[in-house]
Amino acid sequence: MILVTGGLGFIGSHTVRALLDLGEDCVVAQRRTRELPALLAGERVAVEQADITDRDALLAIGRRHDITGIVHLAASYPWSPTPDTAVEATRHSLDGLLNIAQAAQEWGVRRLGVASTIGVYFGVQNDGPLREDAPLPLNAPVSIPTFKKVGELLNGFLADATDIDIVNYRISGTWGPLGHADPFFAAPALIHAAARGTAPDLSHLVRPAFAEDGIDLNYVRDTGRALALLQLADKLNHRTYNVGSGRATTNAQLAEAIKKAAPDAQVGLPTGGDTPPMVLDISRLQEDTGYQAEYDTERAAGDYIAWLRAGNKI
Template sequence: MILVTGGLGFIGSHTVRALLDQGEECVLVQRRSTELPPVLAGARVAVERVDIGDRDALLDVGRRHAVTGIVHLAGPGPARIAPEAAVEAARATLGGLLNVMQAAQEWGVRRLGVASTIGVYFGARTDADAGSGLPLPEDTPLSLSVPAAIPAFKKIGELLGSHLADVTGLDIVDYRISGTWGPGGHEDPFFAAPALVHAAARGAEPDLSTLMAPAYADDALDLNYVKDTGRAIALLQLADKLNHRTYNVGSGHATSNADVAAAIRRTVPDARVDLPTGSRGPHLVLDIGRLREDTGYRPEYDTERAAADYIAWLRAGHDR
């Protein structure tokens, strides 16, 4: 049985769906809700309403369920943190991560997977090659500077995981997840694609006010459809042998806002998804060679298929 923290969330629910499709049983840990999202409607899963910051409550889950593996996808909190809340936010995020690692050790799980982010690569390249758009392999030297809270905590988590894997012998694997969009998602603060799709499905102008920076047509990112992301994480969790501790999870190529807009218009010809020309800076693209070699993963959704599927989902009455 695989325990998935954040298993009712966006990426979490699709990962659970992929694990179930592989014949695994799952127990989902969520702090607030126990209601299954539409992607898991009718699924036979156990749901535990537990705050991973409560160590004893988390460890009790392992006394009720025979947990053999853990996928830790519970988020580190919002991208923007108020100064007066920053210390407690850090304490909660790192405390939850350490509790999950302790649970993995006490339960003797086969593998603990921990979500990281493409954001750890911000600033990783020099000015000379930053605009090259070449895929970033996992052994790319990372910068110590961070542009936001989420990549900061993910870098810290990777270091903690590496240290504890060495000391305890735990099989801890980091997933550096690319920009992810699709059913169950919402407007993302880092990229515009979800907002463009939601607007097209509603027949409205996109609301880009939640973005951390203005969006331009030529802005591009390694963009992966959430069904592919969830399947990749499931494959990493279930692989008999992994040759590395860190894996990029993405599409392996850059998708621009203009690409997304063109794909949307294949389904909604009159969609109002134009953005100003130009770009804010270099494109982050993940090298997914390790993922392909060790799991056989191949993305199944190109941009056009992803946009059509997402719009159909929203038009079917789902609000996210």
């Protein structure tokens, strides 16, 4: 049985779905109670309410279930802490990761996979697909890649010291059902507006969106399947894997795909934008798991719009 922390969240739900499709039973740990999303309703999923920073509550899950592997997707970083809470928020974040590692050790799990982010590559020379062995700068502009880098270093130390198979998953920009607006790329907002027949509101973005802006954009159903394949692979040859599409998708390409599913969509964006897109090299993922994406941009846009128009809740 695979424990997925954050398993009822955006990427977590799709990872659980993919694990079930591959024949695994799953237990999900969520800090807050919530109902199973529609894609998991009626399935063999055990739900445990537990905060990963509560070590006793987390370890108790292993007394109720035979946990053989862990996919750790629950947030483990402080998001924009205030000056007077920064130290405690940092301690809270690291406690969560260390508790997960302790659980993996005590339960004797086969593999612990930990979510990281494409953001760890901020500042790396971007002249082609980014490989996992690229030297990373020690600093980061925001808290998420900062803590993911710290986590990757800790995971390497713990893997060596404890002989636990700990693997980092550097996940690219992900979009699709159950997703919300993202501050770093426009795709979710464009899709939601197209499904509603309204003009998109892009005021939440950290910078203006242009038609030529691109990103390694991966549909969440593919992301979840990639994580499931990494978790279940008989042998992994590396400790860090990029999880993405391996290609850049521009806003202009996305708009074209959206208009095929929703011809009246208001998805035009101004021209401009000169930031080279970050694209992940996914050859490790493909070689060690046989992964191939099932959703190109057109199929993903059509699937997402249909899902929203069917009245599904995000």
